[in-house]
Amino acid sequence: MAARKRGRWVARERRKERLKTGLIGGVGCLVLLVVFWKVVWPYFVGGLALVGGAAAGWWSWRTDQLVKGRDHQWRRNEALKAGHRSLTEVDTMSGGEFEDFVVDLCRRDGCTEVRRVGGSHDDGADVLGRLPDGRSMVIQCKRYSPKSRIPSREVRDLLGARVHFKVDVAIFVTTTYFTGPSERTAVQNGVIAVHRDHLGLWNNGVSLLSLSEVNGAGQGDRRHRARWKETYE
Template identity: 65%
Template sequence: MASALLVIFWTSVWPYLLGVLLVGAAVAIGWWLWRTDRLVRGRDRLRRQEEAVRAGRRTLAEVDGMTGTEFEELVAELCRRDGCTEVRRVGGAGDNGADVRGRLPDGRTMVVQCKRYAPSRAVPTRELRELLGARVHFGADLAVLVTTSRFTGPSVRFALEHGILLVHRDLVGAWNSGASLVSLSAVNGRGQGDARYRRRIASEQ
């Protein structure tokens, strides 16, 4: 009698158990396929970004469309392209004012802060003070601030007084097109923007 009841119970229950197992397997396979697709797409996107950097095909409009993290990754890749070593992106919460760290080709250590701002926005002096603190905190030889916008007159003067390398919007374009980071130090904040920006800088002095 017990055996008969067990058979009846199993006969009525097993289709549901099988259905649950099939649904679970389908969900697991679907998740695995989704995850694999995300990883493949992410790697392919990173590869295309690296190729674009090396070829200098990235436009400033494309840079403007990046997230803050993507801009930091671009800056790190440009540093690597120029022969910098030990380059790593460290931006995020608790970054102590550093977004990218590494060594220049001559062995000097550097700390880089990246500001992906709208072209009309200017980097104020307080951002340079924060970067100066990061240079002291990490004991770096060189501090660099890279931005998609421009710098105010006071911030340019502050940078020159404290040996901070400024890479404004125009220099980001030159850097991306093949100029080396070291070569930008000869310009260091000068020649930024069009005549309207230069007049604004002059009015702030």
């Protein structure tokens, strides 16, 4: 028992000694700083500025990482929500809901500055924004019945919108298919024609930019058209 009390007493005495040494050292440094202030102040101020700059840089980096993390999580959540929608659900959307759906898919793929501009005076555009590679884009969205077809004049309207808004890429997204002439008009003029089959791929996770690689590659083979007729006719 006595040995334990003595051990505690020794520990307290050591803490007191360390505290006393620290106080003496601090006072000594303060005295030296006052005495030699004229000599050391540039270094002192420079040190403070360096530490402050490092702290500000760390804070900025940390804030940027938090923002990127939240943005990544948001995109992931949007991708999950978009992936859970079937084309049958898309068919029941209103025109405005379909435009919002396309906006969500664009943001999921890393497009920026994406916004809806559709309306009674939309000048042939429903969505504007930038592709992940930085190119500006205009999108025309048409939520039509799968039995319908996109005529050439609607593709030409989108070409006019590309000129009007002075963008790099024009994209036509629809829940149905293009006529043969309208698909050729799109491909010949550099319009990315996202028909129903491509929309299904996009909804399931294929990126928007990769759809340009199959642009004009057709709208289903004979068996596909037969199944389509059984479903919608």
